[in-house]
Amino acid sequence: MDDFSFAIDELSARGKIINTNNSGSKHFYATDSLRIVVEGEPFRISIYNNKNELLNADENALGVSWFGNQVTCYKQLHQDEKFIGLGEKTGGINRRGNFFQHWNSDVPGYALNADPLYSTIPFFIGIHDKLTYGIFFDNTHKSYFNFGGGADEELFSFGADDGEMNYYFFGGSSVQQIIKDYTQLTGRTPMPPLWSLGFQQSRWGYDNPEQLLTIAKTFREKKMPADVIVSDINYMDNYKIFTWSNKFPSVKNMLGSMKQMGFDMVTIIDPGIKIEKGYKAYEEGLAQNHFAKYPNGKIYVGHVWPGRCHFPDFTKKSTREWWGKNFKEAYVDNGVKGFWNDMNEPAAWGREFPNLIEFGEGKDKKTLYTVKNAYGLLMAKATYEGTKSLMNGQRPFVLTRASYSGIQKYSAQWTGDNVSSDEHMLLGFRLLNSMGLSGVPYVGMDIGGFMGNPTPELFVRWMSLGIYSPLFRNHTHYGYNYREPWLFGEYNTEKIKKILEQRYQLLPYLYSTFYQAHQTGMPINRMLPINYTFDEKVYDGKFENQFLFGDNMLIA
The missing domain is CATH 2.60.40.1760 (glycosyl hydrolase (family 31))
Incomplete structure (x- = not known):
């Protein structure tokens, strides 16, 4: 065999x-x-x-x-x-x-x-x-x-x-x-685009160009450094990937205006493809046999944001290539350089994916029981390889929620839907440190917590630690308070501005540390046992939240 x-x-x-x-x-x-x-x-x-x-x-x-x-x-x-x-x-x-x-x-x-x-x-x-x-x-x-x-x-x-x-x-x-x-x-991580290491402002709920441009302008007016605006599912036409809502009549102009202010955009892309006649991704996927199936040949249907969906079979090279080409018209041609893969465990509502769902063909056929843990990896591979081939030598930024070993070759990863609490803040760094030790250096968490409303004190504290996270992103659920850095009072706004400035002062050091990760596999965030393996104290719970940030900084 x-x-x-x-x-x-x-x-x-x-x-x-x-x-x-x-x-x-x-x-x-x-x-x-x-x-x-x-x-x-x-x-x-x-x-x-x-x-x-x-x-x-x-x-x-x-x-x-x-x-x-x-x-x-x-x-x-x-x-x-x-x-x-x-x-x-x-x-x-x-x-x-x-x-x-x-x-x-x-x-x-x-x-x-x-x-x-x-x-x-x-x-x-x-x-x-x-x-x-x-x-x-x-x-x-x-x-x-x-x-x-x-x-x-x-x-x-x-x-x-x-x-x-x-x-x-x-x-x-x-x-x-x-x-x-x-x-x-x-495998080792490719060098990331430098802009992706700056501050990323995100929220589930940004749903029109005026809102996005106002956020970008406010960062510049307040002289708060930032490089990225992230657009969650609200930019799409009824949550259909590879589309834009009619609220965005001129995506290229919007992104051009953002670029003039020094911002790049990251857009979310989930795997579920809506079952809808006339929808290009659905029609092509159906005609070209790109979807996962039941053993009897019927295409699997699961419910996610767009409603009833089919799911790409990323185990097939032909599907990965087709997926990658779809980024051209909707994203790359409009100036999008960052691509956020979510819901790729894969997730579906109401029930889990049945384990008997089949992927591949002939001798390569496998069930979900074999593929599930690798699905996020394969989706990230398709996204990275496809966008890299379309971007004329520029480096794409890919972010994933689900992964398997080897993900570092294609994507950064964040820790999913965390909660606004001190305990989750500290847990987040332990997760980042363990992921780094396990070969994945480009990692991050939702600063402030995806679910919940952080107090001003917690948000400032989380931001101050967040500058020592490879991915520096503020993101939250639509049902909670807006969390742009100037919304926590004048006193805290000044604090956060100084924190952001400190992150940008660290960028040369961080970028050099990424080169080390690219060359050797060493993580950015390093749990203490990497350097002090036989010191019994580093395994004590009192010290488990301490870590090294690159070669020369201890975060304690």
């Missing part, structure tokens, strides 16, 4: 075996940095570094086990072992003693301990006895990680409801080296 991965483009980036040896049922392999012992009866793997120190070993009694289609790998747990990573996961820095699952979900207003959230990054780093290693479990089915939770504290495990036990082992001698090796395998 051919090895397959949604995350990895080139499977040649594996450790090269330089020595082999057999002794009875044992097989010995060596790379330049590792020694691997494989026992055949029963099948067990133990991995040592080149000093013959044990990094990781299968649990003797269980090893790799199958129960029906479910597959699980059980590993020995060292007494002092800690675990970090797994991307967008709540909880403390050290994952030990906890259970996690990966199943990309739409979770508005999620709780502080919610799991799962929107994305799947099944990569973690183990730390014990002054040693480090990493494991990437490349399986897109619903997956599980038990880091010594429950009664049995002598083992940990990871597994999935279906698919292969296909994992990559990283034996780097430091957390930094493991991150570099993991991102060499899954």
Whole structure:
């Protein structure tokens, strides 16, 4: 069976075996940095570094086990072992003693301990006895990680409801080296457009050009630096993607006026395509076989913002190419340079997508059970590759809610529908730090909280921390108060202006740090274990909200 991965483009980036040896049922392999012992009866793997120190070993009694289609790998747990990573996961820095699952979900207003959230990054780093290693479990089915939770504290495990036990082992001698090796395998972030690192003003509810231009003018009149206005779903004609409402009679002129004031625009694009005769995206998708289907060949219908919708089958290259071309007329030709992919877990109202929905054709056919966790990744890939080909050498900015390992090659990511509270503010930074460690450096959250009305004090505090977030975006739900930076009183307006100015003073440093991420995979926001791996204090809850911003700044 051919090895397959949604995350990895080139499977040649594996450790090269330089020595082999057999002794009875044992097989010995060596790379330049590792020694691997494989026992055949029963099948067990133990991995040592080149000093013959044990990094990781299968649990003797269980090893790799199958129960029906479910597959699980059980590993020995060292007494002092800690675990970090797994991307967008709540909880403390050290994952030990906890259970996690990966199943990309739409979770508005999620709780502080919610799991799962929107994305799947099944990569973690183990730390014990002054040693480090990493494991990437490349399986897109619903997956599980038990880091010594429950009664049995002598083992940990990871597994999935279906698919292969296909994992990559990283034996780097430091957390930094493991991150570099993991991102060499899954890809590294492209350099972002500089404008996207400035302040982004967003709201669900901006629905006419006069409103958008007034916001842009007010920023300039108040001499508050900002680079981006974000347009949520209200710009569309009845929420149909690749369209503009008749409230926007001249999009190119509006964007031209914004550009004269130094602003670029980001527009939201969801995957659901409205079922409507005469609607170009629907008619083309239908005629060209671009939609996901039931096993009997009937096209799946789900309800989202436009009503009854079909959903693109992004597993197909032809669909990804078709999707990308659709950005030309509505967006790129009008001057839009940023593209925000939302609702791509994928989400539908009333009920979840049935797992039997099929994607692909022939030998490449897969059900939603295989594709769900990768759907956001594939949508982002289609958006990035399509817009990049249309923009004449300019860098597109892509933002996604859902993702899988490898997302960093195509898109930034934000933490979804958070809440206006101090606790969510701090949780947001822990999520960003974990996502960065897990290979995704361009990350952010909705400053002020998507749901709720922050007090002026909370908003100012969140903005002051937000300048140390790679993505610096203020966004909120339409049902809550407007949140432009000058709406919190004159005293706070001056505070926020100084905060914005500080962000722009940091841009050369931030841009240089992005180049480091582009070259090495090192994140922008760095949880303390990256640099202070064996300092016990950094795993203490008292310090879990501290982090490094690039090489030279400690945020505490």
